[in-house]
Structure formats: C-alpha cells, structure tokens
Amino acid sequence: MxxxxxxxxxxxxxxxxxxxxxxxxxxxxxxxxxxxxxxxxxxxxxxxxxxxxxxxxxxxxxxxxxxxxxxxxxxxxxxxxxxxxxxxxxxxxxxxxxxxxxxxxxxxxxxxxxxxxxxxxxxxxxxxxxxxxxxxxxxxxxxxxxxxxxxxxxxxxxxxxAALEVPAEEARRFGVFSVDDRSRVTGFKEKPSVPVKIPGRETCFASxxxxxxxxxxxxxxxxxxxxxxxxxxxxxxxxxxxxxxxxxxxxxxxxxxxxxxxxxxxxxxxxxxxxxxxxxxxxxxLIRVDPQLNLYNYKWPILTNQGNLPPAKTVFDSDGRRGQNLDSYVCAGCITSGGTVRRSIIGPRGKIHSYSLVEDSILFENVSVGRHARIRRAIIDKNISIPPHTVIGYDHAQDRRNGHTVTESGIVVVSKI
Structure with a gap:
C-alpha cells in the first residue's frame, strides 16, 4: 500500500x-x-x-x-x-x-x-x-x-x-499479551506472575x-x-x-x-x-524545566473549558511582603498577594494572601490561603479556605488529628469531607 x-x-x-x-x-x-x-x-x-x-x-x-x-x-x-x-x-x-x-x-x-x-x-x-x-x-x-x-x-x-512496552517486573501489574513477530496477539493474561516477553526483546506488551x-x-x-x-x-x-x-x-x-x-x-x-x-x-x-509531558505543544493542544478569567497576577513588592511565584504553574484568575509560592500548581482563582508560604503543593480551583499560613507537600481540594496561621504538612500527626488524609510518602490531602 x-x-x-x-x-x-x-x-x-x-x-x-x-x-x-x-x-x-x-x-x-x-x-x-x-x-x-x-x-x-x-x-x-x-x-x-x-x-x-x-x-x-x-x-x-x-x-x-x-x-x-x-x-x-x-x-x-x-x-x-x-x-x-x-x-x-x-x-x-x-x-x-x-x-x-x-x-x-x-x-x-x-x-x-x-x-x-x-x-x-x-x-x-x-x-x-x-x-x-x-x-x-x-x-x-x-x-x-x-x-x-x-x-x-x-x-x-x-x-x-494499544499496548505499553514495559519491563517484565512492571508488567505483572497489567494484562499482558503474548504476540508473534508481527505483533499478532496469541494469548492474553491478567496480571501474570511470569509475563510473556515480546519476541526478541526483554520487555512485555501491557494493555x-x-x-x-x-x-x-x-x-x-x-x-x-x-x-x-x-x-x-x-x-x-x-x-x-x-x-x-x-x-x-x-x-x-x-x-x-x-x-x-x-x-x-x-x-x-x-x-x-x-x-x-x-x-x-x-x-x-509538569513544573520541571523540561517535563516529559509538554503542555506547551500548540500543534497538539490539551483542550478544556477556558472560562472567562483575568490573567494571574502578583501583588506587593516590599521586604517581608512580596507576592512571588517561583518554579510554579499558576492558572488564570490567581492573585499571589504578598505571599510566596514555590514548586507548586495553583488552580484557577487561587488567592495566596500576605506572609503565607505554599511549597511543593497542588491547590485546586478557588482555594484561598490565609495570612501567615504555611503549606508543604499537600493537595488542597477546590473551594477551600485555609484560615490564617494554619500549618499543613509539617506535623503529620497533627494533620491527621485535623481530619486530613496523609499518605505513606507524606502527602497531605485536605478535603471538605
């Protein structure tokens, strides 16, 4: 052909x-x-x-x-x-x-x-x-x-x-195909203990x-x-x-x-x-200098509801009260007002108030962080207001007492429920 x-x-x-x-x-x-x-x-x-x-x-x-x-x-x-x-x-x-x-x-x-x-x-x-x-x-x-x-x-x-080509030790988590040399499937097993490899390779085909x-x-x-x-x-x-x-x-x-x-x-x-x-x-x-997933490829855009939001902005530039977003991904409608955001993703309409610090975290849409709050390695669900002086992610025992979910790796999830 x-x-x-x-x-x-x-x-x-x-x-x-x-x-x-x-x-x-x-x-x-x-x-x-x-x-x-x-x-x-x-x-x-x-x-x-x-x-x-x-x-x-x-x-x-x-x-x-x-x-x-x-x-x-x-x-x-x-x-x-x-x-x-x-x-x-x-x-x-x-x-x-x-x-x-x-x-x-x-x-x-x-x-x-x-x-x-x-x-x-x-x-x-x-x-x-x-x-x-x-x-x-x-x-x-x-x-x-x-x-x-x-x-x-x-x-x-x-x-x-569609098949992922994965190492054999990883393939045990998937459904795995056995194929001939033309990639025609000859067998299929869910989560096999001994995955079948692709002919001539040391990898497996996972569904x-x-x-x-x-x-x-x-x-x-x-x-x-x-x-x-x-x-x-x-x-x-x-x-x-x-x-x-x-x-x-x-x-x-x-x-x-x-x-x-x-x-x-x-x-x-x-x-x-x-x-x-x-x-x-x-x-x-996504916030790395060269992420493997490139969201800035305009020939293959990831589409979504753009909304009608103004650009993100920072407010205040004085010692001790400087609005700044560093190594971060900040969406439309956000205002960083005298606070600091580092290595974080701030969803649409976020508000980071004065003297607060957000590090290594993900904030969903319309999250407000109060003055002097400190947040580290956390995920904050949408429409949540963090009160002034709140501390999240520094003392996991206290995070749990406050009703938050904490993973084994130390990620704190703050939700309304």
Whole structure:
C-alpha cells in the first residue's frame, strides 16, 4: 500500500470512527479526591480535568463523534463536558456524556467494561461507523489515534489493542499479551506472575485498555459475550473469546505513536495517576524545566473549558511582603498577594494572601490561603479556605488529628469531607 493510499485510508477512517469513552470509574485509591467526583473528573495540571487528555487526543485526531459513558457521581463531569466539549462540535459531530439507564426490572449499573458498551449498543448499530474506538477516560498521555486506526486497517484486524512496552517486573501489574513477530496477539493474561516477553526483546506488551474494533465484529462479539457473562469485560471475557474464535487480534505499540512537534523523550509517556502518590508525582513533573509531558505543544493542544478569567497576577513588592511565584504553574484568575509560592500548581482563582508560604503543593480551583499560613507537600481540594496561621504538612500527626488524609510518602490531602 502506498503512503498516499494509507493517508487516504486513515483520513476516511477517522471520519467513520465512533468513539466511546469509559468515564465511570470511582477511583477509590484517589480518595478523598474522588468522594464527590469520578476519577476522570479530578483536576490535573491546575486547569484541566483528567478526561480532557483522552478527549483532546480524539478531537485532535479528527474523531468528533464521541459518547462519554459516565456512572459514579457524574454530575460535575457531565457539567464540564456540557460547558466545554459539547459546544466545540458541528454538523454531524457530537461529544455527549450519557449516564446508565436504570430500568424497572434492574437498578444495576455497568457490571464490566464491555457491559458498559453493550448497554449502548444501539448507538453503534445506528451509526455509519466502520470502526469503534473504545478508550478509558482516566489516564494522562498524548496519542494520535489516527495512527492506531491506520495500523488496524493495514492488518485487517478485528480488534487492535494499544499496548505499553514495559519491563517484565512492571508488567505483572497489567494484562499482558503474548504476540508473534508481527505483533499478532496469541494469548492474553491478567496480571501474570511470569509475563510473556515480546519476541526478541526483554520487555512485555501491557494493555492500556484502549481498543479499536471493526464495528461489525464488535457488535457480534458483544451480543455473543453477553449471553455468557453478565459482567462482560474486555480483558476477562471479550479478548479471550476473540482469540478462541481465531479473530485477527493485534497489539499496537504505543511507543511507535507520535504527535506533531513531539520530542523523542516525550514518546511513550502514559500515567495511570491511580493513587494519591502517583497523581502528585505526575503533577509535580509538569513544573520541571523540561517535563516529559509538554503542555506547551500548540500543534497538539490539551483542550478544556477556558472560562472567562483575568490573567494571574502578583501583588506587593516590599521586604517581608512580596507576592512571588517561583518554579510554579499558576492558572488564570490567581492573585499571589504578598505571599510566596514555590514548586507548586495553583488552580484557577487561587488567592495566596500576605506572609503565607505554599511549597511543593497542588491547590485546586478557588482555594484561598490565609495570612501567615504555611503549606508543604499537600493537595488542597477546590473551594477551600485555609484560615490564617494554619500549618499543613509539617506535623503529620497533627494533620491527621485535623481530619486530613496523609499518605505513606507524606502527602497531605485536605478535603471538605
């Protein structure tokens, strides 16, 4: 196939691709940040939500027919989609969040990843899509989905699974593929004690939970699988079924994917941010001089609700009372008024009052830090006012007595609950 034909194929493919984003995760290991919101709705990098990354990848790839399947405490997430993403589409395009339907005979919601898609199978059946992209909504990464669709088409695959190439000791945490020398999948195991390596390499293919299906085959396998399994799941049921049927199942190496203006060191960046510690570390990486995740690549922007906020500003410049943001990531609407911010992320509309100090911390939207307060290695949830003279992150025993969550690594989480 010539390069010209491949580009024509992928151009047609993205236009005929329907995306379904699984965004119902409770994110229990991120508690208390997820007590009032689903994991995809948690803030990341100050101004974004976690779900903005997968939606930006799809949108930038030209895929603009997207259903977002919500479930757990979905109101804030659906509001975010409605106020930002839903208004960026046009004729024949849509980005819409939908909740599980409860019927009189059953009050149960999604029982598995594939069951979530099955419940909305009519949307797929009524579309003219040749391919269905099924992606998770709770990871941080950049990806040109069109390249994965092209790979799917070239292999005439029934399903293509995005795969991370990881060391064997790390692969035990994932679902792992065994593949032949053409990356056709020959087996799949969840969290194996002895992961199978890629032929000729010392690494393994771990599932990212992102799939490209040929539409007809997806409909067939979901209908068949639902007859056998009430809790129908892609990793547990669908992929093994397809392998048993002899379907064409391929692994797509995420390391081969590149977006415009991506630097070599950015390739393969993918974060689960499933725990408080991993979430904190991924955020803190953004304020490095050269972060692996570059949010300043304007050829592959991460999109979100920009709001109508004024620029951030600092106030006062006298000895002992100087508003300053150092090695930090400060969002619109923030005022650092005579306080100091170091190595921190300050969300929109933050207020740092005089003589206060914020270090190595993440403040969500509309957090106010009172005079003479000191905050270190903490995550402060949105709409919280820190009283004057408060000390957080210096005495963990006292932090716990104050009702805050403290991780083993010493991250203090301050929430309203």
């Amino acid at each position: 010539t390069k010209e034909n491949r580009m024509r194929l992928i151009s047609n493919g993205t236009r005929k691709t329907l995306a379904m984003v699984l965004a119902g995760g409770k994110g229990e290991r991120l508690s208390p940040l997820t007590l009032t919101r689903p994991k995809p709705g948690v803030s990341f990098g100050g101004k974004y939500k976690i779900i903005d990354f997968v939606l930006s990848n799809l949108f930038n790839s030209g895929i603009k027919q997207i259903y977002i399947l919500t479930q757990y405490r979905a109101y804030s997430l659906m509001k975010h989609i409605r106020e930002s993403w839903a208004k960026w589409t046009g004729l024949g395009e849509f980005i819409v969040a939908i909740s599980p339907e409860t019927r009189s005979e059953s009050e149960e919601w999604f029982k598995g990843t594939a069951d979530a898609i099955y419940q909305y199978l009519r949307f797929i059946e009524n579309s003219d899509a040749d391919y269905v992209a099924i992606f998770g909504g709770d990871h941080i990464y950049k990806m040109d989905v069109g390249q994965m669709i092209e790979y799917h088409c070239e292999n005439e695959a029934d399903i293509t699974i 990212m939970g992102n799939y490209i299906f040929s539409t007809k085959r997806l409909i067939e396998v979901l209908q068949e699988g639902k007859k056998r399994h009430a809790d129908l799941d892609f990793g547990k049921h669908v992929i093994p079924m397809m392998l048993a049927h002899g379907d064409r199942v391929f692994a797509y190496n995420f390391n081969d994917n590149a977006v415009p203006d991506m630097k070599p060191e950015e390739r393969g960046y993918w974060k689960d941010v499933g725990t408080i510690d991993s979430y904190f570390e991924a955020n803190m990486d």
